[in-house]
Amino acid sequence: MILAIDIGNTQIAAGLFNQQHLCAHWRLSSTLDRTEDETWIMMKSIAQANGYDITGTTGVAISSVVPDIRHTFEKMSVKYLHCDSITVDSTLDLGIDIRYDNPAAVGADRLCNAVGGFFKYGGPLIIVDFGTATTFDVVSVKGEYLGGIIAPGIEMSSMILHQKAAKLPRVYLSFPNKIIGKTTESSIQSGLMYGAVEMVEGFTKRIKEELGQATTNIATGGLARLVLNELRTEYILDSFLTLEGLRIIYNRVKNRESHGK
Structure with a gap:
């Protein structure tokens, strides 16, 4: 499964994909002082409340306009999901x-x-x-x-x-x-x-x-x-x-x- 994370100035939108299917989605507030550990607990708990276990996630894709929060999610991905994340920017192969x-x-x-x-x-x-x-x-x-x-x-x-x-x-x-x-x-x-x-x-x-x-x-x-x-x-x-x-x-x-x- 792929965890997609869109970090905005006021809210963070997250979605869990199984191939092309969006299985679950949720939102968090864009809080700067949250650690990667706190972020993991919140993400895992909300996913479980939706009936999904994100510990088996194989990839993380991040879109962010708030660099500090992006870094937190990148560290969370490595520490708890044991996978590097892809952060979207203009240098990637976007297909456009x-x-x-x-x-x-x-x-x-x-x-x-x-x-x-x-x-x-x-x-x-x-x-x-x-x-x-x-x-x-x-x-x-x-x-x-x-x-x-x-x-x-x-x-x-x-x-x-x-x-x-x-x-x-x-x-x-x-x-x-x-x-x-x-x-x-x-x-x-x-x-x-x-x-x-x-x-x-x-x-x-x-x-x-x-x-x-x-x-x-x-x-x-x-x-x-x-x-x-x-x-x-x-x-x-x-x-x-x-x-x-x-x-x-x-x-x-x-x-x-x-x-x-």
Whole structure:
């Protein structure tokens, strides 16, 4: 089995794969001061609660935007699973051609989304990931990663409004009944949620115009399902796209190693 770990700024998503099947998945908070021993106990316990024993894991694939936490998982893999992990970056055989000015600057999670999206759906492709940041990634019909867009995430925007404006409260992230808010709370909800909808609609339209062709559109990330319900443009919900991309990359790398390439 393969353990796929996506380390984000606020949460860590983990998935256990048996060949191509995602058997179990869970989330942890992205805590910097957790040791590899504490991390192992949490990972093992949560897997057991899902009915799986990860002690027999044969490989670990890591995507990370937080280097310190990545190091913790790398040490955990060696100490408790007795296997080296594969950490995703632009130097690996990803199966896509990265057409970014500086390929090393592309976040590992974005690379995983691009790989997972292209190998599952083909191109041209727009992938929107609703995470700490809301990212848009574009893949061509030839499997070229063309770049994308990085915008503040919905939760980040909510937090900054509350922190920087003394009279604005934190609000529950949901769509109000009407776009014209009658209270401060509903006005903020409208700005955050309908603002996200219009951003996706607008960016999708502009990306298609720049490409000059129709696209398959994929959405992933924690708030994707909520936003998709209000979109007029068709998007496919793929909640585990990043983990799927990790699995695909891991298998590609190991296949090359086994053939001595």
